Amino acid sequence: MKKFSEESFRIRPSVSFVPLQQDGYYQFFLSDIRQSFNLAFSDKKYVKILTELDGSLSFLQLENKFSLTDQQSLGLERLFEILIERCVVEDIRIVALRSSDPFRRVKTFIGSYVPYHDVESTWKRISNSHAVVIGVGGIGSWVVSLLAQMGIKNFTLIDDDLVKLHNLNRSLFTKQDIGSLKTLAIDRMLSTRKKGYYAVTSIAEKLHSSTRLISLLKDNLHPQTVLINCADYPSVANTSAIINDAAFTLNLPYIIAGGYNMHLSLVGPTIIPRQTPCFHCISYGMDQLKVAEIEGAERVVKEHRNLGNLAPLAAISASFAANEYLKLILDLPQLKPTMFGKRGEFNFLTKKLTVEEYMPWDKCPYCSRGMP
């Protein structure tokens, strides 16, 4: 029984097919994601087929045109199976359906990680997912905007703050938004992009307790919900502890976005309850590191600090949070969220990311439950 017949395969336009110096060895370079792998072919007919593989011929027509023997046909089927799995080859009949899709770029990008036949179902999962963004200021406004650009439709935005003139230097608000609730200003921004596409629930509250967050979310809980902490009042530690507690109760993943007052270029951790080190594990690990340096020292405390910030740094922090969100929802073994158990600093002068790794804390009040 033949595996393929009418499929009209082509090499994906973003993939380069490169002969290597060693005869019979070839590289496939997936340029969107700058990843590559090598294969060796003994039969040059396959090289000729790939060189011409533009989607104009069906599999059956390829067999005829290149006069393949039964064994060569079998080999070609096996080769295509590998190249489909490795996101090199796609069936033009399927991908042509998205030629006028507004989110085609996102789908094509996903197609570098997911075989072409699974791209639509994967994208549906992404677009139907639910981002709960706590704090929609400097970082949160960018996070929502970037997730909306990925096609995510459902947002719950929690923030009681109003837009002020001095927010405009790093948040995505305009002068017309001054005095308005930040959540409503973001809702308006999304509606200027595509009316009716985005579903925004605006909650004009400051988050004081995990109980409140749980009660806000527990009914109608969407299976693909991710919490994103972009709130730094009264402190990121405070809001992260609240979100951690709710995340463990509701069994939801969460991302601690960076970019706050004291962590201007922080790239925060991504956490799945009971699977990765949680906020408390990481805080404990950080305390161990910090204690050595400042043990016995007195910190000079100053009230009402006004720290600097900058639009590109807010956007960079948000871009990491959006990438982590996508990796969480994609849920692929080869593309786990990078920030599991990690905390990074993006150096804006050298543009390098340095990352600290943290282990689960054996006495963590959340994670150690059920530990042997």
Add this chain to the structure above:
Amino acid sequence: MTQLSLASTPELRDGVEVFLYPQKGESCQILFLFLSSRRRLRITCKPSFSALLKELSKPQTLGESLTNSGLTLDAYTSSFLSFLEEEGIITMSNPLETLLLPKEYVEQYKRQVYFLLDVLKSPQLAHAAQKKIFDAHIALFGLGAVGSTLLQQLCMMGFRKFTLIDYATVENNDIARTPYHIESQVKSLKVQAARNLVEDHAFDPIVFLHNTTLKTHTNLDILGEKISLIANTADEPYIGYTNIKLSRYALQHNIPIVAAGGFDAHLASLGELLIPHMTPCADCYATFFHERLKNWRPIPHPVKDREGWFGGLGSLSTFSASAAALEILFFIISSGDQQVSPGKRGEFLFHDYSLDTFVVDRDTHCRSCGTEKS
């Protein structure tokens, strides 16, 4: 050093964490941690200076701070205060007070002035830097995924004079990569949508528009005079071509270029700063990568029309736009202080957030900027 007076109100700067270690003998240690840059500075001094630092965190006069820490304004104390000011640990005056910039502008950008203060250490230098931003005129080629976001961020940093160049119209699929109002702006000229974006985000903007494409015969004198910097995000016919065309023009007119990343195989590229006769030019980069990739020869792609079939994410083009915005900011605020330096290209990878970096030296035989004949 600012003239010291007992009635002045020096203040410990918000961007510095101060840790005071217990006294050991006649001295004690202090650790200063600069929050933005993460710089650490450790000093040893007499215990009363440690006490003075605590006092400087309170809203009071210098006289009160000195009295409370048992000090007088002698030469030793003056030089300690001078050290704290030069290191950007204290400010001797209100860091937001300046005659260089409109008051409302300073109010809008005050958090950025604090950021500049973190980097430049003195309020006067921060104000001068923000004034350079206020006055700069940026020419931006390409208003797509990277260009539109870069433009938005430049406005958010206080840039306000722009010449914008693009030939295209807003399309439905721009929803996945630009901040444009797709609902109402579809089919509008991108330059027009970009003007609206500037009006939404910039302070008192001045904008010149050119609805044109960048071709071999395009006369770049349309830019007029007094362009502070060209930012290139135009990737048609392809980014290498537009960079070289602009770079050759810029060399003749001594204009710096930021060649932004964010395209095709460079989705989260950091982009390059090209300063005429200081860094490599676009021809030097092209020669470098031509040489480096000479043994990497892909088979001509079987799909002839590949336009629109490359993937991308708003988060990656925004990363590239942000890296270009940082490059522009630091170039403009340090203009006049640039030194000859090699160039580099960085490719940030979505997969694991690693950074592939290539250092690119000037090509002494470069046909555009070379100093030696080939």
